[in-house]
Amino acid sequence: MKIAIQGIRGAFHEAAALKHFGDTIEIVECDTFKSLCDTLKSSIADKALMAIENSIAGSILGNYTLIHEYGFYVIGEVYLNIKMNLMTIPGVAISDISVVESHPIALQQCQEYIHKNLNATCKESNDTAESARNLSLSSDTSKAIIASKICSELYNLEIKQEGIETHKQNFTRFLILGREDDKSLGNNxxxxxxxxxxxxxxxxxxxxxxxxxxxxxxxxxxxxxxxxxxxxxxxxxxxxxxxxxxxxxxxxxxxxxxxxxxxxxxxxxxxxxxx
Amino acid sequence: MKIAIQGIRGAFHEAAALKHFGDTIEIVECDTFKSLCDTLKSSIADKALMAIENSIAGSILGNYTLIHEYGFYVIGEVYLNIKMNLMTIPGVAISDISVVESHPIALQQCQEYIHKNLNATCKESNDTAESARNLSLSSDTSKAIIASKICSELYNLEIKQEGIETHKQNFTRFLILGREDDKSLGNNxxxxxxxxxxxxxxxxxxxxxxxxxxxxxxxxxxxxxxxxxxxxxxxxxxxxxxxxxxxxxxxxxxxxxxxxxxxxxxxxxxxxxxx
Missing domain, CATH: 3.30.70.260 (ACT domain)
Known part of the structure; x- marks a missing residue:
């Protein structure tokens, strides 16, 4: 089954998709929430997974608008506990890290850990998984990134510290979306x-x-x-x-x-x- | 009166402060919402203005947490219609623009205009007003920025097009915050x-x-x-x-x-x- 996600492989959207569907799915990467909708609508993907709210940041109101405009049907939900992990090229010491790169929200949620444990400046990126992929390609030994655990396997990075987010009760809720023919009534x-x-x-x-x-x-x-x-x-x-x-x-x-x-x-x- | 805002001069926070308090105030720039709270708490500012929800993006839940943690009191509110404006160094032609820089949400809300009217790539920044200030300092004639109208005066930029946002019904609600001694009951x-x-x-x-x-x-x-x-x-x-x-x-x-x-x-x- 092909599942459309927002972001690239290793994004929290993929972690949520694996949690819900298991690991036999094929991930279809989408740049934006709008392209995620286009991908589902044109049947390039069978289903789509879309973040709808985060316990710290709140609801993503624009995504409700997209569901409505595309006439999609909500066929399920999944809650993902968001765990932030510090990763580097294998073998790099924490003391060698001079830059930490990630999505602005991820950086913000890890400020306490960064200030206490690293002597590094922060660099913002568009996406946690993109930072992981780019670090892997660049082989930069002065840089760390913050991303989901699955990025360490996908991009061959070493986890230096797991769970560095300040607020542990940080979860994101994702909706599973289908096209109109997926509509089924009932459940709870x-x-x-x-x-x-x-x-x-x-x-x-x-x-x-x-x-x-x-x-x-x-x-x-x-x-x-x-x-x-x-x-x-x-x-x-x-x-x-x-x-x-x-x-x-x-x-x-x-x-x-x-x-x-x-x-x-x-x-x-x-x-x-x-x- | 000294009013703390999130962002630098020319940010939408300043436009909201001027709308609420008039133009005799002194603006205190704060990097983050947390530093905004520290500035109010330590009496460096008399009041603070804090965005709490946007009609398109939703509520900023983290700001409710800050108000609660700092024990501040809400003493007023202001709604600001968010108008996005395209600006350049004076004299630059629209056809010469090869890069448009602004905050990611501002860029997203102006995608339709950008695609239709410009032959330019988008560059993300931390803040609309910061983009305006930096353009002014750099004198780069190949670049445009998207920001609030007041940035054109503050940073001597030329407005090439007003109101380029796709959704016109885009407003942000700001809360006026005071310390505990500002507490007053009543009103409506x-x-x-x-x-x-x-x-x-x-x-x-x-x-x-x-x-x-x-x-x-x-x-x-x-x-x-x-x-x-x-x-x-x-x-x-x-x-x-x-x-x-x-x-x-x-x-x-x-x-x-x-x-x-x-x-x-x-x-x-x-x-x-x-x-």
Missing amino acids: KASLRLQLGNEVGSLANVLVAFKENEVNLTKIQSIPIIGAPYEYDFHIDVEWADYDRYQSALAEVETKTRALSLLGEYKKSSFELNQ | KASLRLQLGNEVGSLANVLVAFKENEVNLTKIQSIPIIGAPYEYDFHIDVEWADYDRYQSALAEVETKTRALSLLGEYKKSSFELNQ
Whole structure:
């Protein structure tokens, strides 16, 4: 099966794909989230994996827009505990490192370790895995990079220190996307997009409909719509034990919203702190 | 009055500060959001201005964490319509531009214009205003930068095209932060942080308390807490017409939550599409 990811081999997207699908998949590298969507749409890949939120950085709202615009269906989710690892060309000593290169967010999340343990300046790159690949090609012995563990095997780098991120509770949630013919209903979790008026309590009415049917919210995020200051879009994820009661709740919610889109129904995934 | 901003003079943070405070302020430049907080804490600045969410990119969750950790108080908000402008050294023709430099998000938001109108490669930088300042210092006539309008005056650059962003409904919301002695209660809007259990309907109960007191939600965002999979934090903004009823709602909400923090009560600001 061909899985489209954002980034190159070794990116955290690949780690998430391996966690979800196992290691028999073929990875299709995509530069941007938009090209990821084009790759899925044109059937170059069978499925796509797309980061949607990070516990430290927040949601990637633009990706919700892409899912909507391309008419994709959410067929699953995967949570990945983000572990940052310091790597060099094999044999390089930590004291020889004068530059550390990685994506700005990765560098930021490892500032504490860098300041305490290295005498090095930071250099920003577009992508953690790209830094790993470029280091491997350059054979630069004064440089270290920060990337996912799988980069050490892919690009023959030596891990000098595992898990150098400051906040250990750092995870990214990825959605598994399919084309319309992958649509399947059922399971125990759904992602919804709702449009509500800004009347006092419009959201409360919706949540009460879920509550009365024992449907639980696991995520809610409002999106301000400028130009329409009295309207709001919400991204909501819900879970249920009884599919029929979820269906009843959905029917009731539909009467209370201006617009309701189902992005997908899928099997919920669990958090684990060690990948 | 000294106002700390993230970035250098000409950054969108400065445009927001001028919009809120007028042009008699003195800007204190801060490299990072953390140094912005240190600058306010140590009284080098009187107030600080901090981006908290963008209509396209979403919330900056890490900034909520900083406000909480430093114990700051939210004393106001300002919405800025983000307009991207193409600038060069005065006299350079659009056909002479071979490189466009800016922050990666600014470049991304102007991709359509760049592809249609320029024969140039893109170069990423840390900051829109930094690109403007560096272009001014280098006098490079083959380069254009993308930045806020005020950069053209500050760094003597010529605006070749205004408003080149693809999505016109692009705004950033900034919070005005003060130290604890700036705390003032009242007004018509508040930012709250709530911790709830994941029991079915716990959020619904809270929202009903607001609804019954005619307190309106303008923002809600859940923050997944890994390691505590049955607990959620929420950032909620509310508005009211009657302060006493808001106080009643808050008292009731407190009985329904595990923890409730008031980040600040302040005067609500309005959106305007043209700055």
